[in-house]
Amino acid sequence: MAPKTIVLVLILFLLVSASDTCIPSPRSVKPIHYSSRRNEEIARLAQEGNRRWSMLQSMTENTDCWKKAYECVQSSCLDMTRDEKMLFSWRVFLCYYEDTRRSVPKCDSSDVRECTSQLSPNDFDIFTQFFNHGDSMCYYRESREWQERVDQSVRQLEDATEQTVSLLESSIANEKELIDLQTKNLEMHSTTLSQGKNVLNTVTQTGKQLDELHTQVQDSFLAIRNETEVYFNDIHAIMNWTNTKLESVASLQELLQTSFLDLRTLLVFSAQILISFLTTSLPGLTFLRSYLFLLIITNTILERVLRSYPESTRSFICTFSQYTVIFLSILHYVYTLFTKRDFTKENYELLLQMVVLHNKTQW
Incomplete structure (x- = not known):
């Protein structure tokens, strides 16, 4: 098989593997499904939502608020419950008020109905507009999120392809370098074998010389040991005489030290008594x-x-x-x-x- 064919097969395999790992699984993201009966209605709602969402988002610099508003939808826009729709509309309503720098209605309750009951008539009319167009904005946001995931997967596939090509190129270069090193290694191995034969001959001759030297060392060691035994006997006699003299010196030293300690104790005792008395x-x-x-x-x-x-x-x-x-x-x-x-x-x-x-x- 030609190298180009191998490269293409590897790239195709990596693309397939990357597509499986880069595209989020249905369990990790919100499912998006459309029934054939509502295609026209969904398309109309998506176009309307695209128009309104783009208009609202173009008025803001805080895009995180609009993204977080979509997080309240648990499954998909098609299966969105009435409570989820009201919560989604309420969050979009708050983002709109925040972007237009109007006073945001305060509500500490977790029930959206209780929050909307506290709104003024004008605020409630604006919230009603968002609630009526909540489906269309949700479909647009859902389709946009899907498009972002697809674009991200494509970018990851492109990056994986570029990395694969660079890895293959470096692998081919390393393979060529490895072949050159193997050739040099064979040449060095042949040279080492020839040198090993010469070393073996030298070691054999050196072994014979070492045997002769070992015999000479043994003879010299025996002669030195005999002379050393004579010297050790003389040293032992001298040590016995020295120990006798040292014992006498130790007795004298102990006597002198005892006398010195008695005198020192007397002087220290007298000095301590005098200092204590004066103090x-x-x-x-x-x-x-x-x-x-x-x-x-x-x-x-x-x-x-x-x-x-x-x-x-x-x-x-x-x-x-x-x-x-x-x-x-x-x-x-x-x-x-x-x-x-x-x-x-x-x-x-x-x-x-x-x-x-x-x-x-x-x-």
Whole structure:
């Protein structure tokens, strides 16, 4: 089969498929059906509706209002009930008033009859005109909606056809490119086979050389292992002697560290007692002295108890406890400084109030 024939067959297939998917199904749109008995009447109504609808729509810029007016028709204009016709006429009536910039009648009820009963005589006459010509306007709107759907389907078919042609052209170009790549691939494959044979010969020779080298490495490794065992024995003896000396040094270090900790604890304890005494000597803070002394003594006892713990844990806990005591002391001092009460001043103010009250009672 020639390429042109294939292209035409594919285009025809896509057109048929697109027509099935682009044209709305009868279930998704309002059905439009005409009986042979009323063809002449429907044609007359459609012409009259076309004339009136075009006249009304040419007077407006708000086309959405006129489109929404048709949405109240549930099935089709032929099967339109009286209530649907009244609702359709009422919406067209409101759109007309809105476009002519007249005051739109207000009606909050969902019953159109109740809304029309509130209209003035002039407004009701205009509504009656729309109601009398409601069938013709509905048929025109229905035929126009059908025409818009048909035009949209045709445009979609044209777009699908153009896309199909472009896809076929790109497919043919890709096919040619693929053939060229396959030809180059065959040439490269032949070259790779010839190079593979050369590589195989080289690998065989290299394998023999590696076997010889492996034998030499094994002999050298045995000699090195024997020498290493001798060295390890000497190192083990040196390590034993070093461990003995380090144990002696560790004992001496522990003794020195214990003495240093005792001296450090004594100095820190004395400094804390002195600072607490000087700080609480200020007026109004003497009562804090017992609390601070209690915290310092507790911290010192805790350090002595922790001597049995490992060095890292003991050092961390001691440092943490010291800074904690300092922080709590400062916090307690600041809190008391801001919350302390001057009883002398309060008594003086209370006495003044009593004097004023006494003077008032005498008067």
